[in-house]
Amino acid sequence: MKAYAFLKNTPKTTTPRGKTMMLDKGLGLNETEDLLATAGDYLDYAKFGWGTAATMDRELIEKKTAMYREAGVIPYPGGTLLEVALLNGQFSEFLKETQALGFGGVEVSDGSTNISASNRKQVIQQAKDAGLFVISEVGKKDPKLDHKLSIHERLMQIQTDLRNGANYVIIEAREAGKNIGIYDADGNIIENELQELAKGGTDRLIFEAPLKSQQVALIRQFGVGINLGNIASNEVTALETLRRGLRGDTVGQL
Amino acid sequence: MKAYAFLKNTPKTTTPRGKTMMLDKGLGLNETEDLLATAGDYLDYAKFGWGTAATMDRELIEKKTAMYREAGVIPYPGGTLLEVALLNGQFSEFLKETQALGFGGVEVSDGSTNISASNRKQVIQQAKDAGLFVISEVGKKDPKLDHKLSIHERLMQIQTDLRNGANYVIIEAREAGKNIGIYDADGNIIENELQELAKGGTDRLIFEAPLKSQQVALIRQFGVGINLGNIASNEVTALETLRRGLRGDTVGQL
Amino acid sequence: MKAYAFLKNTPKTTTPRGKTMMLDKGLGLNETEDLLATAGDYLDYAKFGWGTAATMDRELIEKKTAMYREAGVIPYPGGTLLEVALLNGQFSEFLKETQALGFGGVEVSDGSTNISASNRKQVIQQAKDAGLFVISEVGKKDPKLDHKLSIHERLMQIQTDLRNGANYVIIEAREAGKNIGIYDADGNIIENELQELAKGGTDRLIFEAPLKSQQVALIRQFGVGINLGNIASNEVTALETLRRGLRGDTVGQL
Numbered sequence: 001m002k003a004y005a006f007l008k009n010t011p012k013t014t015t016p017r018g019k020t021m022m023l024d025k026g027l028g029l030n031e032t033e034d035l036l037a038t039a040g041d042y043l044d045y046a047k048f049g050w051g052t053a054a055t056m057d058r059e060l061i062e063k064k065t066a067m068y069r070e071a072g073v074i075p076y077p078g079g080t081l082l083e084v085a086l087l088n089g090q091f092s093e094f095l096k097e098t099q100a101l102g103f104g105g106v107e108v109s110d111g112s113t114n115i116s117a118s119n120r121k122q123v124i125q126q127a128k129d130a131g132l133f134v135i136s137e138v139g140k141k142d143p144k145l146d147h148k149l150s151i152h153e154r155l156m157q158i159q160t161d162l163r164n165g166a167n168y169v170i171i172e173a174r175e176a177g178k179n180i181g182i183y184d185a186d187g188n189i190i191e192n193e194l195q196e197l198a199k200g201g202t203d204r205l206i207f208e209a210p211l212k213s214q215q216v217a218l219i220r221q222f223g224v225g226i227n228l229g230n231i232a233s234n235e236v237t238a239l240e241t242l243r244r245g246l247r248g249d250t251v252g253q254l
Numbered sequence: 255m256k257a258y259a260f261l262k263n264t265p266k267t268t269t270p271r272g273k274t275m276m277l278d279k280g281l282g283l284n285e286t287e288d289l290l291a292t293a294g295d296y297l298d299y300a301k302f303g304w305g306t307a308a309t310m311d312r313e314l315i316e317k318k319t320a321m322y323r324e325a326g327v328i329p330y331p332g333g334t335l336l337e338v339a340l341l342n343g344q345f346s347e348f349l350k351e352t353q354a355l356g357f358g359g360v361e362v363s364d365g366s367t368n369i370s371a372s373n374r375k376q377v378i379q380q381a382k383d384a385g386l387f388v389i390s391e392v393g394k395k396d397p398k399l400d401h402k403l404s405i406h407e408r409l410m411q412i413q414t415d416l417r418n419g420a421n422y423v424i425i426e427a428r429e430a431g432k433n434i435g436i437y438d439a440d441g442n443i444i445e446n447e448l449q450e451l452a453k454g455g456t457d458r459l460i461f462e463a464p465l466k467s468q469q470v471a472l473i474r475q476f477g478v479g480i481n482l483g484n485i486a487s488n489e490v491t492a493l494e495t496l497r498r499g500l501r502g503d504t505v506g507q508l
Numbered sequence: 509m510k511a512y513a514f515l516k517n518t519p520k521t522t523t524p525r526g527k528t529m530m531l532d533k534g535l536g537l538n539e540t541e542d543l544l545a546t547a548g549d550y551l552d553y554a555k556f557g558w559g560t561a562a563t564m565d566r567e568l569i570e571k572k573t574a575m576y577r578e579a580g581v582i583p584y585p586g587g588t589l590l591e592v593a594l595l596n597g598q599f600s601e602f603l604k605e606t607q608a609l610g611f612g613g614v615e616v617s618d619g620s621t622n623i624s625a626s627n628r629k630q631v632i633q634q635a636k637d638a639g640l641f642v643i644s645e646v647g648k649k650d651p652k653l654d655h656k657l658s659i660h661e662r663l664m665q666i667q668t669d670l671r672n673g674a675n676y677v678i679i680e681a682r683e684a685g686k687n688i689g690i691y692d693a694d695g696n697i698i699e700n701e702l703q704e705l706a707k708g709g710t711d712r713l714i715f716e717a718p719l720k721s722q723q724v725a726l727i728r729q730f731g732v733g734i735n736l737g738n739i740a741s742n743e744v745t746a747l748e749t750l751r752r753g754l755r756g757d758t759v760g761q762l
Binding site for chain 2: 001002003004005006007008030031033034035037038039041042234235236237238240241244245246247248249251252
């Protein structure tokens, strides 16, 4: 039973909580154990950021993915790793290794490379056919390139990815959350861009929102059901308190 | 025995160190074990930030509070949780659960809600009567509301809380330490506000000082005896080195 | 075997990786175990920041240094601690204790104090004679004093230290990496200062580069062989991905 379970405040009891995707930058087993014991109930997806998975022993990765899966969390390698594999013409080996390591999903992105529309479609479908959960990502890692993507292009990409089988589409914001996607150089939301993106609904979108101010703004605007991503591993509990109105920023506001 | 115990430098040997209150944002048991083994000797109070305690299993909280108490640290739930309980008319259940979970104190604040003077007095006294250590807090979580609090009002609140039985009064600065209380938007101390607040003495005050620059400024100004709060869990050791003149910012200056 | 070992991308396979020096601000044993299991292969030196070692039990320090050494990492206490010992006239006790605690090196700096050229030479040589690995540091902790050091003076100091037996010379940037050494107030590289410093080669230099943008800039400019220091303990894996072209900032650029 949870502590203070008698408290009558929480919106969580009536509204389904949005999905939470966490950025795992290379946690060790003790840290993963701590994370899951404290916040595992509030975690849906654990992304092994960019190519970090490829720097570690297979055994270690296998132990971690097993721990996540046992806690009901889907672990998946970062989109950059998939991009590098594609660039090398090693996608089928990548898929095989991803599954062998115990990952339950992949992220299909073109943040650091260019991928043709037909190739992107094929990659999403191959991953789905392999039984993997697929999250696609819209946005470029380089702010200069990212700014060139119009809202219209982003919306088209989202629609296409979902039609091709992606389970969710992520709106890129990187680890820092500044000068990219829906955020300006200070990390504040560019309101009209957000509105345009959200027009078609937010159920299948995951907004990367690494900064607390971004999490607060999105929860206040869309409610506790909004899906949020790139949450730092030591902020998953804090995010849950925001979603429940148990932190100053959202007390009595949900 | 401590390493390098022969070193002759430390002001700590002659002056009693100020109290250190740490912000625990949801540490797991491995992390808590690490914290106490490395820095437990320099820690006095561990605040389970805002409502984080209410997101975790009772068993986990009980294990953590036991670990803290065994290390001589008083653990207590964040003031926001108490405020939510008050708002719900569930204060007596809150007190009972707080003690059942092994916490040794409470924080009485009105950072996110409004509490009448008589209610605040009653809450402090009930907590004291229950045998709990009481830290009250002065300040609002929302910078706009916080700026409306005059120094005079803060001083009155401090005096009233102490008279009503609070062991210490905390000066609010949140986790980020900017644009709130005695800090400006860059986190620098607003010198005249600090001077006014400190006029009546600082023995019973705890200044939240999450940023290193704030810790350095307060230690240089008031000495190692100053009480500091909202220290990040991975900065308790660093703060101790500041207090002993073992970091560049304070070497030879204490 | 590493995960995704089949990937053809990595520059690491052809170029020797530069040295990585990490800042250990007081990790506990569980955290150290996690660090070494995840990133121990990419770590060369672990600096126990400034005087943190002197706040902990000897037993704990001994266990940590043993863990580092077993993983092939050289642990050493921060330069500030050596400076305090020198200031107190306790250098020989410092050397003895440093070795007794299992450290494999020392850092010889004058960041917080003034040390005469002859004394600095003697200290480097005594440490070398004692069998310790010696890293000297050039730069002042206080930005005002640091700005007074000309590039010419820095270059002379580097040459002198190497001639006196230092294994490497570190270019100071502190934990924050701003307004110090080769970085401006925003943490950006001051390009002409860097060029001047690098003129004589970078093989024996370690650039403190706590910010990701600094790591990216230095790796892009000098390649994966550049030696980097003051890497945060939870960023060692991320740095390795930068060096291998497995993060957006360096994919396809090495």
